[in-house]
Amino acid sequence: MAELGVLRGEHRVELVEGEIVEMSPIGSRHAACVTACNDAFHACAINAVIWVQCSIEFPSHTQLQPDVALLRPRADRYAAGLPRPDDVLLVVEAADSSLVYDRDTKARLYARAGIEEYWLVDLTRSTLWMHRHPAGERYTAMTAMQSGETASRRRSLRAQFRSPTCCRDELYGSGLAFLTELIRFISSEPALRF
Numbered sequence: 001m002a003e004l005g006v007l008r009g010e011h012r013v014e015l016v017e018g019e020i021v022e023m024s025p026i027g028s029r030h031a032a033c034v035t036a037c038n039d040a041f042h043a044c045a046i047n048a049v050i051w052v053q054c055s056i057e058f059p060s061h062t063q064l065q066p067d068v069a070l071l072r073p074r075a076d077r078y079a080a081g082l083p084r085p086d087d088v089l090l091v092v093e094a095a096d097s098s099l100v101y102d103r104d105t106k107a108r109l110y111a112r113a114g115i116e117e118y119w120l121v122d123l124t125r126s127t128l129w130m131h132r133h134p135a136g137e138r139y140t141a142m143t144a145m146q147s148g149e150t151a152s153r154r155r156s157l158r159a160q161f162r163s164p165t166c167c168r169d170e171l172y173g174s175g176l177a178f179l180t181e182l183i184r185f186i187s188s189e190p191a192l193r194f
Contacts, residue, residue, distance in 0.1 A: 012065075014063060014064050014065055015062055015064075016064070016105065017060050023098070024101075025097075029094075029123050030123065033121055033123060034052065034053065034067045034094055037067070037068045037092050038068060047073060048070040048072065048089055049072070049073060049077055050068065051066075051069040051083065052068055053065055053067055054069075055082050056069060056084070056088060057081075057082040057084050058084070058085060059113065062109060063082070064106065066091045068092040069083070069088055069090065069092070070088070070090040071083050071089065074087070085115055088115050089116070089117070090117045090119065091115055091118045091119070092118075092121065093118070093119070093120050094121045095124075099122060099124060103122075103129075107120070107131060107139065110134070111135070111139050112134070113134075116133070117131065119131070125146070127144050127145065128145045130143045130144075
């Protein structure tokens with residue numbers, strides 16, 4: 001559509017069930033969170049393709065651009081074609097103005113496609129929502145971790161997520177290190193405090 005002049009290059013859009021949906025502009029907190037996710041995944045030496053704000057092809061005429069996705073390793077790094085849901089190990093979305101869309105619409109689409117794990121970073125409340133075990137159009141397990149959590153509560157949550165679904169084989173337990181880094185970012189980033 002950009003080639004036809006319908007959309008300009010600066011338009012950020014997703015294709016959702018055949019409809020073009022304009023995405024929210026990326027603000028500084030959002031960009032900082034995506035950068036922190038990317039840095040944390042690289043620091044953990046994760047054995048996966050780190051896919052940052054690039055398209056993933058879903059069924060039902062849907063093409064989403066998650067903020068960060070971990071994909072199964074592939075020699076061509078998906079140059080031969082966009083990844084599909086079976087290639088996705090984990091999706092992370094950072095949300096401030098897009099919270100309702102990411103929490104409702106995207107969670108439904110990710111669950112329906114069978115994405116095993118979806119993490120939503122709620123920048124307005126400094127909360128990480130971890131969605132697991134898709135069933136139909138929803139996730140059956142959801143856990144929240146907030147920046148103000150006590151050390152014992154964090155240890156308890158980390159123990160629960162010691163082996164996140166996405167980390168069983170492909171990521172060799174690095175998910176815990178990533179979770180620790182992301183929570184450290186949410187807890188310490190001055191821009192996320194009000």
